[in-house]
Amino acid sequence: MVAALKNPGMPRAGLGFLIGGLFGFGLVVALRAVSGLEIFQTEATGYPHVIVPGITAPIGFLIGLGCFDYWFRWASGAPTIPDDHSQHGAYSWKDYFKFNTDHKVIGIQYVVTTFCFFMIGGLLAMLMRAELAQPGTQIVDPGVFNSLFSTHAAIMIFLFIVPVFAGLANYVLPLMIGAPDMAFPRLNALSFWMLPMAGVLFMASFLAPGGAFDAGWTGYAPLSTGAPLGQSFFNLGVQFAGASSVATALNFLVTIVTMRAPGMNFWRMPLLVWANLSTSLLVVGATPFIAGAQFMVLMDRAIGTNFFQAAAGGDVISYQHIFWFYSHPAVYIMMLPGFGIVSEVISTHARKTIFGYRLMAIALLGIVILAFAVWAHHMFVSGMFAWLRVPMMITTLLIAVPTGIKIFSWLGTLFDSKLHIESTSMLFALGFLVTFVIGGISGVMLGMIPLDIHVSDTYFVVAHIHFVLFGGSVFTIFCGFYHWFPKMTGRMYDERLGRIHFWMTLVGMLGTFIPMHWIGMEGMPRRVADYAAQFGNWNLVITIFSFILGVAQLIFVYNMVVSWRFGPKAGDNPWRAKTIEWLVSSPPPVFNFDEIPRVVGGPYEFGVPGARHAIMHDGDGATVSGPEPAVAGAASGGGGGEGGGS
Amino acid sequence: MRRAVNRMPLPMKDMSLSTFLKGAAIAGLMTLVISLVMVNIDWLGPVYSSEKEDIVTLLNVMIVLSSLVFSIVMVMMVYAIWKYRAKPGDESDGEPIHGNTRLEIIWTAIPTVIVIFAGVYSTIVLNDIEAKADNGKIMEVDVTAQQFAWRFDYPEQGVTSTELHVPVGTQLDLHLNALDVIHSFWVPEWGIKRDLVPGADLPGGDDIDDTVTVTPTEEGVFSVVCTELCGWGHATMRAAAVVESQDDFDAWAADQTKIPDEEDVSSGVPGGKGAGVFDDRDLTDD
Structure with missing residues (x-):
């Protein structure tokens, strides 16, 4: 018992959580007593004796879990414990509940945790749709309804879509670039463990007096600055999710820049690596802004600053500028990794190299740059200074160009290919092309100021974001789940169940979100618990399809859980893909590679006789150490020396 | 290279x-x-x-x-x-087109x-x-929103109302202001929308674009819909927008209460959750 509380692990984490919480609570009580204030301040926006433990308890948990053991020893000058690799690999399910520095274990921790949040967020959505099936109030009162869509969005965005991509890339990316692990394994583990903390804070807000946060995931001031206590939990949860996101992005940047295998120049990186490089640049540049915005709201609430109090000289609209300066790039943070996944899957299952590989990579960087110059298109009707609207409209519309390049290049890849559409991952990739094009078109419409004036803050916007985030991001996430499931588990999933899952998801998705365009344009505002009777029929249709969508995900869960345990062995490379992660066993060895692979060509050299992307052993190298085929060299840009170097 | x-x-x-x-x-x-x-x-x-x-x-x-x-x-x-599409069993690759x-x-x-x-x-x-109306017929209306009600003041007529009455074919210049949180003015049939921002009438609100114009062309009774999430009553924050002939409008305006000298902002529907907080930070106290 004592040993369990002394060594890093869940018991000590629990203790740390308790001590951290008590410390925060005691600090507030002591400071208020010393200052002669009443001990418990329980204004709606107050509760310092809850907010401060909301910061210290999670930090106590992380310390207890062992996230900082190495760093504390190093910082205090104590002898550090030599790494005995006990924090690598997972040998039983219990190892997933420990501080583990193995990128593959962290990847699975991420994916499973975030998927649990996906199910929770989905349940909240089902509740909302049940309420909206008929006009009037049946199931939840309007205040609870506001909490439902706020927590739904916050959980889906901050705890599912953003981190699940980090999780997939965590598993796959080091393998893809031939690295033994991420550049900063301890930081990587810390990044993961901050996520459950954000989740606990979001969920705990349901217990707060006044209910869970209900100002929308956008949390516009001054609605948020005056909201009940639950809002503070959102402000704090975003800090943990955001810190996790930034730390992971830094980790990816350093890993990608410094840890690529010999021979892998930038033009030989798989597009998933390019996508995560681009995403990480966005995260590092943008995420601090939402952390700042939420801290400013928290300070307005708790310590009486007046950032967003107009009467006290604050600027109400500035909240929206700071918020969207993160939250628009966030859309690309949630989409670019998906572009990477789709590129891998389409190339593999079309048995063909990506059409216009270099332009695909450049388009990603183009989106990164434009992403920072479009945020105010969320504010065309906000009353911000009018002159900013047209420039922001032009930059917004221009984003369609690099996005279009990607769509057409994927389509180009399909031509003269050997298309295999039996696997579920490819179905999701093709389904993504359809749904994402629709989402892109409605995005262009929303980008045009006159149309936006009419449909802004209506169900048209709800339809658009779900076409982009469900038809875009979630489709690519499933695409990635199915594609790398054999690599992660060493087992194959059931393709038949996968296909049922795909078709039900596609039908449910289209049936749920297409009619939302119509009722939005007709006049139904978003974020309403009740609506005019004229929209009743369509809302019933939407609710029915949304339940189909919900049930489809249970099939996915069943397929994954049962296949993980009982699926047939998958083999090292069931898709006959070319990138490096498929050259190692499934699941890969604890340290990924016995020998660091050598990269000798582009990542997708299908159909080029003799071309290889990478070789694992020098013995193999003999066959390809001669001059490379001209086509491979020309396309990968790696022509010249590296390939034939040995 | x-x-x-x-x-x-x-x-x-x-x-x-x-x-x-x-x-x-x-x-x-x-x-x-x-x-x-x-x-x-x-x-x-x-x-x-x-x-x-x-x-x-x-x-x-x-x-x-x-x-x-x-x-x-x-x-x-x-x-x-x-x-x-590959034939079953075809394991070959596609053309190496880059x-x-x-x-x-x-x-x-x-x-x-x-x-x-x-x-x-x-x-x-x-x-x-x-653009401004061709016929130069412009009417000013001050629109004020608070949780969860609308108020429409007509400075030319000197009257105030909780319904928006307008003569058909006249361009409206709506001056928008909110007393507590952000609201948004939308009449779906008119197709225009603009947020009402608290503090728009304060000296610090000079940068806020708080005027929106619209020219109703058909008579009828419509709804002013709040489209910016403003709290528990957001879904039901509605007011009638009545478009009528100039004569009907004039008759209506003559019947309405005069705008009081001292604006009494405490009238209107009290806020729900968090209402006490908004009262503490009343934006019109200056």
């Missing part, structure tokens, strides 16, 4: 000109059908303001352009799936032209929407 050279002459090696033309014809036909169907559907509901008429035209142009893009993508995808510079330039340049056209056209429509 050597310049990337496209060794393959065409992106689609075995595609003949007639196949290409057939595909283009199908995409064109699909565009035509989708456009015709969609343009004839009354997407935006009744169009009862001159501003919304411009918006409907813009939407129809965008429907045609979007149908074209969607059709091209669908035809390309369905053709590729039909034509290049790209085609000319084609890549085309699908960069054409979308660029389309979106710049869309941008310029939108700007023109925006300027039309925000």
